[in-house]
Amino acid sequence: NDWKDREFWPTFIPVLLITFPAAVHYILWTYFRLPIGATLCCVGLVLGEWIVRVHGFHIWAWFPYSLIWPATMLPGAIALDLVLLLCGNFIITGVLGGMLFALLFYPGNWPMLAAYRLPLEHIGSLLTVGDMIGYVYPRSSMPEYLRIIERGTLRTFGGHSAVVS
Numbered sequence: 001n002d003w004k005d006r007e008f009w010p011t012f013i014p015v016l017l018i019t020f021p022a023a024v025h026y027i028l029w030t031y032f033r034l035p036i037g038a039t040l041c042c043v044g045l046v047l048g049e050w051i052v053r054v055h056g057f058h059i060w061a062w063f064p065y066s067l068i069w070p071a072t073m074l075p076g077a078i079a080l081d082l083v084l085l086l087c088g089n090f091i092i093t094g095v096l097g098g099m100l101f102a103l104l105f106y107p108g109n110w111p112m113l114a115a116y117r118l119p120l121e122h123i124g125s126l127l128t129v130g131d132m133i134g135y136v137y138p139r140s141s142m143p144e145y146l147r148i149i150e151r152g153t154l155r156t157f158g159g160h161s162a163v164v165s
Helices: 006-032 037-059 074-087 090-103 110-117 129-136
Strands: 119-122 125-128 150-155 161-164
Touching (some): 110 129
Antiparallel strands (some): 150 161
16 A cells, blocks of 8 residues: 555655644634634644653653654644634635744754753763763664665656655
């Protein structure tokens, strides 16, 4: 099945991240005049991701919490709701709010990523916390220069299948 391939997920997730909040947005605004649909949907999504990651990664696989936190899309959802509240128009909300939703995703995660940039000294070397986690946390024994190269089913414009590394 093509939808299960790894190269399909980068195109699938962004569409889902805006589609479900937009649907909840529409229902809550049309029937109840509540401009909280995107925020409500994204809070539910983040709570669900936390449940899955804690049970699937921390409890079963012993990953530390600092490596399994989900990315948040709450700042973008709040901006999407704010645009709908201010203009009341779905077209403007779709264009301007959707753009803000996408643009605020990366800076919205900066507060969680900031702790990994803190400097520390380890055996006379200056490192970041992220470097230290990378040095200390055990990974697989396969070296990084040995990667599994496979041919996916996603086709390029030239008709060739895309190489997945």
